[in-house]
Each structure stands twice: as structure tokens, then as C-alpha cells.
Amino acid sequence: MELSAATPITPMLAKAVDVVPEPDGVPGGLSYEPKWDGFRAIVYADGETVEISSRGSTMLTRYFPELVDAFSRLLPQPCVLDGEIVVRTANAGGERLDWEALSQRIHPAASRIRTLSQQTPASFVAFDLLSQGDESLLDRPFGQRRAALETLVAGLPAPLHLTQTTTDVGLARRWLVEFEGAGLDGVVAKRLDAAYSPGKRVMLKVKHHRTADVVVRGYRVHTSGRGVGSILLGLYDAEGELRNVGGASAFSDARRLELVDELEPFVLRDEAGEIVVAETERNRFSSGKDVSYVPLRPSLVAEVRYDQMEGSRFRHTAQFFRWRPDREPRSCTFEQLELPAAYDLTRVLV
Template sequence: MNLPVMPPVKPMLAKSVKRIPPGMQYEAKWDGFRAIVHRDGDELVIGSRTGKPLTRYFPELVTGLLAGLPPRCVVDGEIVIAQDGRLDFERLSDRIHPADSRITLLAERTPASFVAFDLLALEDLALFDVPLEQRRRALTEVLEGAGPPVHLAPATTDPERARVWFERFEGAGLDGVMAKPLTLPYRPDARLMYKIKHERTADCVVAGYRPHKTAGPVVGSLLLGLYDAQGTLQHVGASSAFTMRRREELVAELAPYRLDDPAEHPWAAWEDPSAHAANRLPGSQNRWNSGKDQSWVALAPELVCEVAYDHMQGTRFRHTTQFRRWRPDRDPASCGYDQLDEPVRYDLSEVLGLDGAG
């Protein structure tokens, strides 16, 4: 491979803002694996956000990208998988598997797509210093004849249309809107774009915590649970944004709730791999880091806290939540899925059908 921009490349990033800023290019915020694709003739490398190769996990994309991309280019985008008209991050995570036979099977059952939104190099020209507006124009031209599984991310410069997208696209599993200055050069690993995400609150049971991985015997993250319709407490996510002083205080606050016998806990079976198939429990194997310590401290499920979240992925919070406050007035048994907002459904094919909009 001999390109003007060689792998690995860390993608340009975004910082969170509360409102859609004016005078920019707007795109949907995709919920998948960020990926930078390098193609030089028959050679193709799909790199992750951290620079690790993803190529072997998406064999069907290799074929599609070779058919849909220019012969020599570097493209920034997102790998996504859709199920029933919505993005499905869990199906995407399933691909990170050591067995080639399993990957091949999943590639046939739940094929992935690549949504392109930036062009970093074309032929012998690196485009890092070219303004976004020109890079977008070039990307639109080179993908004019591309078809599934390669898609051009819809984009607009109309803030009113962006606001409509912000409301509607959530129903297809997207989690907000991106705003990018039209004169923006491409700067790897720099937070120069903006993301506007949905935020809601929920009352959750605090059923355990993980110790901090480096700072000693202090709280690293709170483990959150919600009761399903059958009355089973399901692990739905974590909250971890605390100052070091607050982490130390939480150890003392949570001490009265520590269980002497963890066998009494609703998640007592977490160490049994087979138990994770039927229920959502903490401590499941991390596909990205198989050696990661997943141990945690069991707490009696008696505390309730309010957390802020952006959106759900199936039966769990897609991202780490933000702790807001304790809710001593809430009965833990009343903390169920029924309190969560359900976005109006919107078919993902309609989003992708807006290729090149605006």
C-alpha cells in the first residue's frame, strides 16, 4: 500500500454542546464503529478509532468497499448494522469474535454497511488541509455511483433541517446530530467538531460498584439496574463521572449496603458465562480487552439514583450515564423500563435514502 495518508489514522473528534450551532454542515450522529478505510487498488485496510484493524471482522464490507470506493483513497465513516429498520449496536459488537467461522456466519445473517462522511485522501493528494466544504463536494462526486453497502452520509447546511433530523432520526437508532464548520481542515484526534445528543433522565437501582482501576480503594463506577416486566433486576449500565474526592466519599456512603454474602444478590450468577444469555448481568466478557478485570462489589438493591442518559440500545444505556442525584423518595421496585421514553420509530432506510441531501 502506497497512499499519501497511510494507516493508522486516528479520526477527528467532536465535543458536546447543548444546542445546534448556526452556519455549519450538519449530519446525523451514527451509532456504530468509527472506521477509516484505506484503499490502494486491491489492498484495503479498515482501521478503528484507536487504529486497530477491523478488516477481518467485516468480510462483506471488504467486497462492498472495493466495489464502491475509488481505486486509491482514504475515507472516514461509520460501520453500522441495521435490524428491523434501526441501528443495532449489539449486533455490531457481536462481530468482535476470535472465530472466523462465527464472523462469516454473522456477515451473512446481519451484514454491515459503511456510511462515509469525509474524504482524507484521493489518488496522490492528501486532503487534511482542504476545507470541509471542498472535501464534502469531492466525496459526493467519488461516491456518485456507489451502492449498498456503501452509503454517503446525508448532510445539510440548513439548521432547521438539522433540527428535524435531531428529532426524527432517533427513532432509527441514531443518537443526535453532528455540526462541522465548513472551513474546517481535517485534524486527527482533535476535538474540532460538535455533537448534539439527546439527554433524558431515569431513576435506577444502584446494585453494585466497580473499584477504580488505578486510584486505589475508591469507587470507579456505579452499576445500575432496572426491573423488567417479570420483576427481574437487569443490569443496564454504569455511571462513572465523579471527582476523586467524591469517589472516596462514595465508599463510605455505600458501605452500609455492601452484602456480606453476595449469593443473596440478584446478579449473583454473574461469574457463570451461561447466565448472561438469559439475563443482563455485569461482568460479561469484554470483546475488546479479554484480560480486563470485570469484578465488582455487590450492594443490596435498596438505593435509587437519578441519572442522565442519551439513548437506549435494546435493554441497556448505550453510553455511560451521568449521575444527577440520590432519590431516597423512590421505591427501588418502582424503577422499571416503563419510565423510559420510547422515540417514535423512523426507518433507517429513509435516513440512508437521503444520501447527499442538502
């Protein structure tokens, strides 16, 4: 298969598992690496031009001119790389990944893109090599692709980096705990004898999972117009203000309809008995979207599963677990959240 930006390849994906898997019994063994929290990207460098494709085959090239320049200058030969675009920022514990700064890089204005490329420059972490020169490596086992990637990329200066790997499951489990403090998302396991399978979930990923008791602030109607599409979640801060921390969704058709009845006693209504409709704050991602929701009295507590925090919000959509009628809403504060120990990102990047 000839790989080019004209017909972008779909990245190989991972399926979620609960624990870092043991290599015992796996043909060829397993290789473990950090799971980076950034934009998955396939880089096509043919020696003259550079194109960067997203996981969904959308071209990201124009948004990261500093990476295009780095690939053009630093890559020693034509190749196709699989990896992650990240943005690094400093904090009290050293450096860590900054998802918010990375998300701001997708902007329609060329002038803003140029400014951000200087203010919050991106880095690229390579973790697979799909072609080298004019030879496709897709059918080669990962162990061989990784060795070729090390020869190609190892020693190149920032902003290009090579992800760490290990075959030591104990070390991988330590990474799962320690690297979260630098903003990483978990650990990925890959079979050393596996070919590259575009679009297939043949890798394994382990992410952080925690629970929190939250106040249900309201709900959005499903896009079908029937039932609850998502519930809005809140936690009380140190000043006693109920802060928005994100939402929970992914309900079945039947559950969406059940939730309407369950939430009905808590719906805020005006003096005429009509449902009060509110709107969440708009941002550049919600432009043109319906941000209205049905507010609820802050009386209902739910337990949700989440992976990590991004500032004062859940990084990803939370998963509803169960109601907590035994919890007082005012007891649902940020203090309950487990915060990872700070870890310097420079100790993760190589």
C-alpha cells in the same frame, strides 16, 4: 501528507455541545449531518488493496470481508474515506442500526467472521474524503471535500452510502429527534471552511440526554484498590424483577472515597458480618477482567443521565447526577424511560 494504512491517520473528532448550534456568526457557515452509531473507520483503498483502520488505528480489515470486497469492486479510483461501519436490522418500524450485532463482528475466529459477514453484513456510511488519487485533501475546506466525496461516492450501490448533509439548522434539529428512532446517535456540525484536523475536536456533536431514577444494585472497587470505581444500576421489570441496566462511573478521587462511606449502610453481609462478594455475568468483552462487585440492599435510588437504550440496558455508561431519597426503589421501572418513535433507517441512508 501522504496517507496510507502503513501510517494510519487519527480521525478528526468532535466536542459535545448541548444544542444544535446556529450557523450565524460562524465563518463559512455550518454543515449538519446525522451522527451514526457504529465503528468509526478510515478506509485506505489504493486500487489494489483495501485496509480499514479504527479510530484508535487498530486494523479492522479482517473483520469485514464483505466491505473489503465492496470497496475493491465499487470505488472508481484510489482514495481514503472517513466514515462509519454500521449493521442494519429490520424491526416493526422498518430498519434500524443494530449495535449489538455490530459488536459481535469483532471475533477471533476466521470461520465465525465469514459466517457473520453473511448473517449480519455491514454497511459503510461515508462522510469525508481525505485523499483522491495521489492528492491529499486534508488542507482543503470541508465544503470542497464534501463536493469531491459526492462526485466519488454518490450513486454507488449498497453497502456503500453517502451520509446526508444540510445547512438548514431547523432540519438538523428535526433530524436530532426523528433519526433516533432509527438508532442514530445525534447530529454533528462541521464548519464548511475548516481543514481536516486529525485527532483534534473541531467538529461539534449533539447527543440525546435524558435522566432516569434507578436502583443502586452494588458497586465495583476502583482499579487502584481505593474507593468506588463504578456503581451498578437496576430497574424493575413488569414482573417485579430487578434487572441490570448498566453502570455509572467517572468519579473524582475524592468522590470515590466518599461513596464508600455513603454506600456502607446498604452493603450486604453474611451471618459473620463479612461483605458478600458477587460477580456479574461474563461476556466476551469481560474475559480476563475482574467482574466482582459488592452487592447492596435495593434501597438506594439515584438519578442518572443517559443518552439512549440498547435493548434493556443503557447504551453507554450513565452519569451519576444525584441521590433521590424521595423515591421508592420499587417505583424505578422501565416504564419511566422515554422511547423514541420508530423511524425507518432506509429513509436516512442515501
